Amino acid sequence: MSRRAVQSRIARTAEALFVAKGFEExxxxxxxxxxGMSQRSFFRYFASKDEVVLDSxxxxxxxxxxxxxxxPPGESVWDSLRRAFDPVxxxxxxxxVRERDRVLHEIVSASPRLLAAYLGRLDLLQxxxxxxxxxxxxxSGVEPDAVVVRAIVGGAFACLQAxxxxxxxxxxxxxxxLDRTMEALRPVAA
Amino acid sequence: MSRRAVQSRIARTAEALFVAKGFEExxxxxxxxxxGMSQRSFFRYFASKDEVVLDSxxxxxxxxxxxxxxxPPGESVWDSLRRAFDPVxxxxxxxxVRERDRVLHEIVSASPRLLAAYLGRLDLLQxxxxxxxxxxxxxSGVEPDAVVVRAIVGGAFACLQAxxxxxxxxxxxxxxxLDRTMEALRPVAA
DNA sequence: CCGGAAAGTGTCAGTGACTGTCAATCATTG
DNA sequence: CAATGATTGACAGTCACTGACACTTTCCGG
Numbered sequence: 001m002s003r004r005a006v007q008s009r010i011a012r013t014a015e016a017l018f019v020a021k022g023f024e025e026x027x028x029x030x031x032x033x034x035x036g037m038s039q040r041s042f043f044r045y046f047a048s049k050d051e052v053v054l055d056s057x058x059x060x061x062x063x064x065x066x067x068x069x070x071x072p073p074g075e076s077v078w079d080s081l082r083r084a085f086d087p088v089x090x091x092x093x094x095x096x097v098r099e100r101d102r103v104l105h106e107i108v109s110a111s112p113r114l115l116a117a118y119l120g121r122l123d124l125l126q127x128x129x130x131x132x133x134x135x136x137x138x139x140s141g142v143e144p145d146a147v148v149v150r151a152i153v154g155g156a157f158a159c160l161q162a163x164x165x166x167x168x169x170x171x172x173x174x175x176x177x178l179d180r181t182m183e184a185l186r187p188v189a190a
Numbered sequence: 191m192s193r194r195a196v197q198s199r200i201a202r203t204a205e206a207l208f209v210a211k212g213f214e215e216x217x218x219x220x221x222x223x224x225x226g227m228s229q230r231s232f233f234r235y236f237a238s239k240d241e242v243v244l245d246s247x248x249x250x251x252x253x254x255x256x257x258x259x260x261x262p263p264g265e266s267v268w269d270s271l272r273r274a275f276d277p278v279x280x281x282x283x284x285x286x287v288r289e290r291d292r293v294l295h296e297i298v299s300a301s302p303r304l305l306a307a308y309l310g311r312l313d314l315l316q317x318x319x320x321x322x323x324x325x326x327x328x329x330s331g332v333e334p335d336a337v338v339v340r341a342i343v344g345g346a347f348a349c350l351q352a353x354x355x356x357x358x359x360x361x362x363x364x365x366x367x368l369d370r371t372m373e374a375l376r377p378v379a380a
Numbered sequence: 381c382c383g384g385a386a387a388g389t390g391t392c393a394g395t396g397a398c399t400g401t402c403a404a405t406c407a408t409t410g
Numbered sequence: 411c412a413a414t415g416a417t418t419g420a421c422a423g424t425c426a427c428t429g430a431c432a433c434t435t436t437c438c439g440g
Binding site: 112113115116117119120123145146147148150151152153154155157158159161162163165166167177180181182183184185186187188189 | 305372
C-alpha cells in the first residue's frame with residue numbers, strides 16, 4: 001500500500017474519532033490503535049497530530065499556487081487571486097467534498113490550537129503566493145511594491161476566510177459571498 | 191510583589207533565554223530556575239510557555255479595542271481602524287519599546303509554532319473588533335453586512351501585518367508603509 | 381495579640397505529544 | 411539464495427502541562 005493511501009486511511013480514521021470525541025480528547029495512541037499500527041508508526045506518516053487535519057490545506061495550497069501561475073501575466077493581482085479561488089468554490093459542488101469540508105471545519109474551529117496551526121499554514125501560503133506575484137509583476141516590466149502585494153494577498157485571504165466563516169459550504173451562497181467581500185475590498189489600482 | 195510585576199520579571203528573564211537559545215530549545219524548567227521558582231509556579235503566572243511571549247499581544251488587543259470604540263460613530267470602518275492603529279505606530283517612537291518589539295518579533299518569527307499561536311490571537315482580536323464594528327454600524331441606523339465587515343477588518347490587519355513584516359520598526363518607515371498599503375486596499379464604500 | 385481564612389508556593393506523581401534507537405521483518409535486486 | 415534497503419514495533423526518554431496535597435505567609439476581625 002502506498003504512503004499516500006496509508007495517510008488517507010489514518011486521516012479518515014482520525015477524523016471520525018475527532019468528530020466523536022473532539023481533537024484534544026483524542027490521543028495519538030487511540031488513533032494508532034484504531035488504524036492498527038504502533039504510535040511510532042503514526043509519526044512516520046504524520047509529523048504531528050495537527051498534520052492529520054491540516055494535510056488537506058497543504059494540497060489546497062499547491063492547487064492555488066498552480067492556478068495562480070496559470071493566470072495571464074497582464075491580469076490584475078486581485079482578479080488573478082479571485083480566479084485562483086475558483087476551484088475552492090467549485091469543489092463544493094460535490095456533496096461528498098462539501099460534507100468533508102464541513103467536518104474538517106468543525107474540527108479545526110473547535111480547537112484553538114488547531115485553528116492557530118491552520119492560520120499558520122495560510123500565512124505560509126500567502127507568503128509564497130506573494131513572492132510569486134511580485135516576481136510575475138517584475139517580469140511584466142512594472143516595478144512591484146512588495147509590501148502592497150503582500151497586503152493585497154492578505155486582503156484576498158481575509159475575504160476567503162470571512163466568506164468561509166459566515167457563509168456555509170453551499171456553493172450557491174459561498175460564491176456570491178466571496179464575490180461580495182472581494183468587490184468591497186478591491187484595491188484601487190493593482 | 192504584585193502579580194503583574196512577577197509576570198513581567200518572568201517575561202524578561204524568559205525572553206533573554208529565548209533570544210540566546212531559541213524558543214523551542216528553552217525549557218520551562220530553565221526559565222523557572224532562572225527566575226528562581228518551581229516549574230509549577232511558572233504555570234501559575236502563565237497558562238503556557240507561549241503566553242510569556244504573546245502576553246503583549248493581549249494588551250495591544252485591549253488598547254485597539256478601546257481606541258476603536260472611542261472613534262466617532264459616523265467615521266468609515268476603514269478610517270476608524272487606521273486611527274485605532276495609530277498607537278501601534280506611535281509606540282515605536284520610544285527606542286526602548288522599539289528594541290523590545292524587535293526582540294519579540296525575532297522570537298515569534300523564528301518559531302513556526304509560536305507564529306501560529308500569534309496569528310491565532312490576532313484572529314480572535316479581529317473577531318471581537320468585527321463584532322464591535324457591526325454593532326456600531328447597527329446603532330447608526332445602517333444595516334451592516336457582517337461578512338463584509340469581517341473581511342474589511344481582516345484586510346486592515348493584513349496591511350498591518352504586511353507593513354510590520356516588510357518594513358522595520360522605525361516609525362518613520364513603518365507609518366508611511368502602513369498608509370501606503372491601507373490606501374491601496376481602501377474599500378470602495380464602507 | 382490571636383486564630384483562622386485566603387493566597388502563594390514547593391513537591392510529587394501522572395498524562396500525552398513527540399523523538400531516538402535498535403532489532404526484527406519484509407521486499408527488492410543482483 | 412544472499413545482500414540490501416525500507417518499514418515497522420518495542421522501548422526508553424524528554425518536555426509541556428495538570429491535579430493533588432501539604433506547607434508557609436499574609437491579612438483581618440475579634
